[in-house]
Amino acid sequence: MSRPRAAIVVTGSELVRGERTDLNGPFFAREALGLGLDPARITVVGDQAEDLEDALRAAVADAELCFVSGGLGPTHDDRTVAIVASVSGRELVLDAELEHRIEEISRSFADRLRRPYADFAGGVRKQALVPAGSIVLGPAGTAPGLVVEADGCVVVVMPGPPSELRRLWPAALATAPVQAVLARARRPSRRALRFFGASESAVAKALADAGGDGDGVEATICARDFEIHVDLIVEPDAEARADLIAAGLRTPLERYLFAEDERTVQEIVLGLCRDRGLTLASAESCTGGLVAARLTEVPGSSEVFLGGVVAYADTVKREELGVPDEVLATHGAVSAETAGAMAAGVRQRLGAGIGLAVTGVAGPGGGTEEKPVGLVFFHAVGPDGEEALRLELPGDREWIRTRSAVTALHLVRRLLEPERVRNRH
Amino acid sequence: MSRPRAAIVVTGSELVRGERTDLNGPFFAREALGLGLDPARITVVGDQAEDLEDALRAAVADAELCFVSGGLGPTHDDRTVAIVASVSGRELVLDAELEHRIEEISRSFADRLRRPYADFAGGVRKQALVPAGSIVLGPAGTAPGLVVEADGCVVVVMPGPPSELRRLWPAALATAPVQAVLARARRPSRRALRFFGASESAVAKALADAGGDGDGVEATICARDFEIHVDLIVEPDAEARADLIAAGLRTPLERYLFAEDERTVQEIVLGLCRDRGLTLASAESCTGGLVAARLTEVPGSSEVFLGGVVAYADTVKREELGVPDEVLATHGAVSAETAGAMAAGVRQRLGAGIGLAVTGVAGPGGGTEEKPVGLVFFHAVGPDGEEALRLELPGDREWIRTRSAVTALHLVRRLLEPERVRNRH
Numbered sequence: 001m002s003r004p005r006a007a008i009v010v011t012g013s014e015l016v017r018g019e020r021t022d023l024n025g026p027f028f029a030r031e032a033l034g035l036g037l038d039p040a041r042i043t044v045v046g047d048q049a050e051d052l053e054d055a056l057r058a059a060v061a062d063a064e065l066c067f068v069s070g071g072l073g074p075t076h077d078d079r080t081v082a083i084v085a086s087v088s089g090r091e092l093v094l095d096a097e098l099e100h101r102i103e104e105i106s107r108s109f110a111d112r113l114r115r116p117y118a119d120f121a122g123g124v125r126k127q128a129l130v131p132a133g134s135i136v137l138g139p140a141g142t143a144p145g146l147v148v149e150a151d152g153c154v155v156v157v158m159p160g161p162p163s164e165l166r167r168l169w170p171a172a173l174a175t176a177p178v179q180a181v182l183a184r185a186r187r188p189s190r191r192a193l194r195f196f197g198a199s200e201s202a203v204a205k206a207l208a209d210a211g212g213d214g215d216g217v218e219a220t221i222c223a224r225d226f227e228i229h230v231d232l233i234v235e236p237d238a239e240a241r242a243d244l245i246a247a248g249l250r251t252p253l254e255r256y257l258f259a260e261d262e263r264t265v266q267e268i269v270l271g272l273c274r275d276r277g278l279t280l281a282s283a284e285s286c287t288g289g290l291v292a293a294r295l296t297e298v299p300g301s302s303e304v305f306l307g308g309v310v311a312y313a314d315t316v317k318r319e320e321l322g323v324p325d326e327v328l329a330t331h332g333a334v335s336a337e338t339a340g341a342m343a344a345g346v347r348q349r350l351g352a353g354i355g356l357a358v359t360g361v362a363g364p365g366g367g368t369e370e371k372p373v374g375l376v377f378f379h380a381v382g383p384d385g386e387e388a389l390r391l392e393l394p395g396d397r398e399w400i401r402t403r404s405a406v407t408a409l410h411l412v413r414r415l416l417e418p419e420r421v422r423n424r425h
Numbered sequence: 426m427s428r429p430r431a432a433i434v435v436t437g438s439e440l441v442r443g444e445r446t447d448l449n450g451p452f453f454a455r456e457a458l459g460l461g462l463d464p465a466r467i468t469v470v471g472d473q474a475e476d477l478e479d480a481l482r483a484a485v486a487d488a489e490l491c492f493v494s495g496g497l498g499p500t501h502d503d504r505t506v507a508i509v510a511s512v513s514g515r516e517l518v519l520d521a522e523l524e525h526r527i528e529e530i531s532r533s534f535a536d537r538l539r540r541p542y543a544d545f546a547g548g549v550r551k552q553a554l555v556p557a558g559s560i561v562l563g564p565a566g567t568a569p570g571l572v573v574e575a576d577g578c579v580v581v582v583m584p585g586p587p588s589e590l591r592r593l594w595p596a597a598l599a600t601a602p603v604q605a606v607l608a609r610a611r612r613p614s615r616r617a618l619r620f621f622g623a624s625e626s627a628v629a630k631a632l633a634d635a636g637g638d639g640d641g642v643e644a645t646i647c648a649r650d651f652e653i654h655v656d657l658i659v660e661p662d663a664e665a666r667a668d669l670i671a672a673g674l675r676t677p678l679e680r681y682l683f684a685e686d687e688r689t690v691q692e693i694v695l696g697l698c699r700d701r702g703l704t705l706a707s708a709e710s711c712t713g714g715l716v717a718a719r720l721t722e723v724p725g726s727s728e729v730f731l732g733g734v735v736a737y738a739d740t741v742k743r744e745e746l747g748v749p750d751e752v753l754a755t756h757g758a759v760s761a762e763t764a765g766a767m768a769a770g771v772r773q774r775l776g777a778g779i780g781l782a783v784t785g786v787a788g789p790g791g792g793t794e795e796k797p798v799g800l801v802f803f804h805a806v807g808p809d810g811e812e813a814l815r816l817e818l819p820g821d822r823e824w825i826r827t828r829s830a831v832t833a834l835h836l837v838r839r840l841l842e843p844e845r846v847r848n849r850h
Contacts, residue, residue, distance in 0.1 A: 014645045016464050018454030019656065021446055025469065029443030039441050040476055044450065044467040051465055058483070075629060076637075119630065163820065201534075204500060205544060212501075220439045231444060282735070288721025289714030292735040296713025299789050299822055307741035309734055310707070310717040316732035316775055320745070350741055364724050395588065397724055 004184050006032040007059035008042040009052070011070040011080060012160055016046040023162050028067040031169070033233065036185030037065060047077040056087045060153040065181045070160030072143035074123025081146070084157055085131035088150030092129045095136055099128035102142050109142075137171045140164035147175045154181055191232040191242060191260070193249055196410050198256035203228045203249070210248025217242045225406040227265070228256075258413060265409040266294045266301075272416040273304045278353030278382065280412070282308030283321050283346035285333065285359040286376060290405035306350050311342065321345035332371065334359050336388055339377035347381055354382040354415070358408045362397045376404045380411045387415045429609050431457040432484035433467040434477070436495040436505055437585055441471040448587050453492040456594070458658065461610030462490060472502040481512045485578040490606045495585030497568035499548025506571070509582055510556035513575030517554045520561055524553030527567050534567075562596045565589035572600045579606055616657040616667060616685070618674055621835050623681035628653045628674070635673025642667050650831040652690070653681075683838060690834040691719045691726075697841040698729045703778030703807065705837070707733030708746050708771035710758065710784040711801060715830035731775050736767065746770035757796065759784050761813060764802035772806055779807040779840070783833045787822045801829045805836045812840045 008028045014020045025042035032039040040063060045051040052071065059066040071080030085092045106120040123142075130136060130146055137145035143159040145168040154177040158165045172178060195203060200223045207230070213219035216238025222229045230249060234242040250257060259268060273280050282291045282305075292308040295301050309320050314333050317323040322345040323338055331337040339357045347355025360376025367373035374393040380386060389411055393400045433453045439445045450467035457464040465488060470476040477496065484491040496505030510517045531545040548567075555561060555571055562570035568584040570593040579602040583590045597603060620628060625648045632655070638644035641663025647654045655674060659667040675682060684693060698705050707716045707730075717733040720726050736742040739758050743750060747770040748763055756762040764782045772780025785801025792798035799818040805811060814836055818825045 013643070014647045015451075016454055016467060017458050017645065017658075018451035018456075018464070019645060019654075020647055020649070021448070021451050022467075023446070026440075026443035026446055029441055031443075033442050039443070040471070040473070041480065042441060042469040044469075046465070048465070054483075054487075055466065058479075062479075075633075163824075202540075208500070218438070220442065220444060222439045222445055224445070229444075231439075233442075279738075284714075286721075287718075288726075288730075289709075289717030289733065289735065292714030292737075293712075293718050296711075296735070296737065296787075297823065297826070301713075302737050302791075305713075306738040307735045307745070308714065308737075309745070310714065310721070310732045312717075312721065312727050312730055312732040313704075313775075320732070320734070320774065349745065350738075351744075362721075366727075398722065399588070401722070 003036055003038040003186055004064040004181055005040045005062060006037040006065045006067065007040055007063035008032075009055045009059050009066065009068045010042065010044045011047060011052050011068070012044070013046040013077075015044050015070075024069040024158075024160065024165055027162065027165070028069070032065070032067070034187075035182055036187035037181075047071060047079060049079050049083060052079060053083050053087065056083060056155075060087060060150050060155065063153055064184075065178065066153050066155045067158070068155060069158045069165055072127070072157070072159050074120070074127055074142065080157060081130060084146070084148060084150070084155055088131055088148055088155065090131035090133060090148065093132045094125070095128050095130050098130065098136055098139070098144055099124060102127050102139060102144075105139065105142050135175050135177070137175075138168045140167040145172055147172060147177055149177055154178055186236055188236070189234045189239070189242075191234060191246055192262050193230040193246060193257060194259040195228040195230070195253055195256040196226060196258050196265070198228050198253050200228055203230060203253065206249050206252050207245065209252075210245045213245070215241055217245055219245065225403050227406065258410070264298075265406060265413060267298055269409050269412045269416070270295065270298055270301055270304045272413065273354065276353075276416060278304070278416075279306050280304050280354045280356065281306050281346045281350040281352035283342040283355065283357040284308060284310050285312060285317070285342070286362040287358045287401050287405045287408065288312060290401055291356065291358060291408050294405055294409065306352050309346055309349075317342060321349065334361055334371050334375060334377065336377050336379070336390060339379035340381075340386075340388065343379040343381045343386070354380065354412060356380045356408055356412055358404055360400070360404060362400045362404075364397060374400050376400065376407075378404075378408050378411050380408075380415045382415055385415065387411050428461055428463040428611055429489040429606055430465045430487060431462040431490045431492065432465055432488035433457075434480045434484050434491065434493045435467065435469045436472060436477050436493070437469070438471040438502075440469050440495075449494040449583075449585065449590060452587065452590070453494070457490070457492070459612075459615075460607055461612035462606075472496060472504060474504050474508060477504060478508050478512060481508060481580075485512060485575050485580065488578055489609070490603065491578050491580045492583065493580060494583045494590055497552070497582070497584050499545070499552055499567065505582060506555060509571070509573060509575070509580060513556055513573055513580065515556035515558060515573065518557045519550070520553050520555050523555065523561055523564070523569055524549060527552050527564060527569075530564065530567050560600050560602070562600075563593045565592040570597055572597060572602055574602055579603055611661055613661070614659045614664070616659060616671055617687045618655040618671065618682060619684040620653040620655070620678055620681040621651060621683050621690070623653050623678050625653055628655060628678065631674050631677050632670065634677075635670045638670070640666055642670055644670065650828050652831065683835070689723075690831060690838060692723055694834050694837045694841070695720065695723055695726055695729045697838065698779065701778075701841060703729070703841075704731050704776075705729050705779045705781065706731050706771045706775040706777035708767040708780065708782040709733060709735050710737060710742070710767070711787040712783045712826050712830045712833065713737060715826055716781065716783060716833050719830055719834065731777050734771055734774075742767060746774065759786055759796050759800060759802065761802050761804070761815060764804040765806075765811075765813065768804040768806045768811070779805060779837060781805045781833055781837055783829055785825070785829060787825045789822060799825055801825065801832075803829075803833050803836050805833075805840045807840055810840065812836050
């Protein structure tokens with residue numbers, strides 16, 4: 001039995017023009033997958049009526065559940081509700097209670113902006129028109145969500161702003177038509193394997209050697225900043241097969257394996273520090289704050305992470321991190337010696353258990369024959385030892401900075417992992 | 426005369442499952458728009474053959490140019506080339522020269538990985554099969570790009586990894602079939618207006634009052650971290666109308682306008698500092714390095730940006746930034762007084778012309794009734810004065826941190842802008 005298919009339609013001119021990246025399609029897709037549906041397609045269209053209508057008709061014809069976002073606003077180019085009504089063969093009717101609620105919201109909005117309510121009145125009426133027989137959710141903001149059936153497909157219409165969508169999402173899932181589709185879904189389990197430093201083709205080969213995916217286990221292999229993320233989506237009757245595949249990946253690639261869950265490396269590093277009662281401080285040159293920004297994106301990171309120094313100029317390396325003049329003069333700012341002195345310096349200055357440093361040439365300028373763009377030195381030092389690393393990274397400035405930040409965090413992981421796994425990368 | 430339509434098909438299981446965000450669709454869309462095409466639709470599908478085939482057939486039927494990315498790898502679930510052959514009614518033929526080139530690349534790759542070439546041989550042959558009559562580009566990596574005609578639509582097939590795609594892109598544009606479509610395109614001009622602190626509805630209202638878009642001028646209004654980005658796409662014969670619309674936006678919103686080009690606020694800030702011969706240093710608490718990371722993403726930022734201190738712990742605020750104990754004890758770490766002391770401290774310690782500081786409660790924990798999650802203080806100080814700001818931001822941790830980083834940069838812009846625009850936000 002196959003899982004019910006889900007189709008996703010996202011509307012927004014700025015999305016189809018590539019001026020903003022769509023976040024709602026991936027959100028719906030992850031949710032669909034977790035609910036045991038088969039996300040078949042994400043279509044992004046602009047605000048031209050015929051494009052949205054084509055996309056909706058195709059989605060309704062192809063899927064049991066269709067998620068639509070965007071185009072619910074008060075202006076003329078917000079056409080989603082009218083087109084959903086047309087595709088589902090329903091009339092647009094005024095929902096008086098909804099109109100009243102939107103009016104209240106808009107009046108308080110007009111007050112705050114000190115603008116006459118008349119500026120908003122036309123939009124209020126438009127936003128209270130819904131396809132006959134739809135279930136109205138919200139509104140969040142001024143736009144309501146809707147659940148409506150069309151040709152045997154349940155269409156869930158949600159506002160475009162991601163925060164509004166997420167606020168209305170639980171209510172959409174709780175409606176009877178959505179629950180009826182979910183009752184036919186088979187909620188899969190998920191397994192995650194996370195590798196650092198392995199090549200994508202080595203991981204693909206290990207998967208193929210383990211028999212490949214299929215037969216109830218779908219595998220995705222995804223390379224992300226030197227990490228390879230393998231996710232197994234496992235049907236309820238395929239757990240034994242998933243065990244075999246996971247073992248087939250684990251054995252040849254064990255030294256690269258760093259997690260069997262979905263934690264990020266910054267979460268792992270903060271957890272290792274917390275377990276050992278150690279605090280952490282960073283000293284960054286070419287990554288310019290990205291290491292600190294990644295660490296501090298984790299709630300509660302302040303228990304472990306004391307802070308850091310972004311030492312872009314050599315004077316800052318010298319004065320704030322105590323890198324000796326002699327080291328800078330002899331070896332240069334981009335050197336193993338400077339990285340070591342930065343790590344020791346930030347550890348001492350900030351009184352941290354662990355000091356972590358990155359220095360390199362991010363480009364596009366500043367490279368020399370001896371020290372080309374992409375040359376980066378890493379150093380981590382703690383109470384029981386230190387780890388150093390030198391890499392020559394390909395790619396552009398953003399690529400080099402991002403991968404350097406991730407590599408720096410993995411260096412701390414390696415420094416702190418228990419002995420039995422210390423021979424891993 | 427309407428512009429030729431472009432359709433975009435992106436394939437990748439991890440994309441349709443929402444595990445990774447598609448970057449290629451937005452890339453193709455921006456390129457199409459700039460080339461004078463009308464990007465009509467971005468479709469993301471997984472690696473199921475029928476989904477990809479449906480999406481391709483729909484794209485070919487609907488557009489004059491179709492961009493496809495992904496599914497060109499060596500494994501069984503890389504099906505794009507076979508499906509393009511089927512949709513275009515062409516046979517798959519072995520391109521011997523291409524096979525030779527891929528073999529060379531794969532042999533050197535096998536050498537580096539110390540693996541037998543036999544592991545790669547099957548994939549090499551598969552990747553050298555192309556639809557009869559196609560133009561072969563590359564390869565970049567091991568996958569070639571292809572240009573092939575199908576039913577009057579020119580199909581451009583590119584590898585999924587964004588860096589490989591970008592490397593092959595100029596060659597794809599230079600092919601005769603693509604040039605023939607571009608000859609029918611009308612390359613529009615673009616105008617950008619960037620506002621900070623205005624509401625999206627105020628901008629929409631100003632646009633409507635100026636007559637709205639249409640008649641050769643398409644406008645997109647896009648809210649991004651407290652900035653509102655307005656882009657006008659202007660047909661060759663509609664420049665006068667674009668002037669009117671731009672003036673209609675500029676006049677009522679002048680105090681929010683900060684740029685009429687596509688520079689980011691960090692580029693503007695670095696430029697203002699450079700023009701004034703000033704260096705810059707940052708002191709960050711809740712933004713945890715995001716301000717420094719944004720500044721250092723700009724190539725050449727090291728001429729202006731000396732570095733910064735991420736002062737997460739109060740000890741770091743005290744020791745590294747010289748925030749007096751008394752200020753921390755009396756007013757707390759999240760206060761206007763601490764922000765002021767952090768800005769002055771980093772300016773003095775790092776010997777910078779401008780000191781910038783942010784301190785706040787990013788959440789989810791740590792909020793109190795007096796100092797709730799989202800309360801953030803900003804301070805910028807330079808040789809001729811200072812600017813301070815207190816905000817209560819809604820949203821989650823990421824939202825608060827991102828918007829705080831952008832706001833901090835705008836505070837420096839405000840500090841440095843010439844007098845005549847100092848009354849702007």
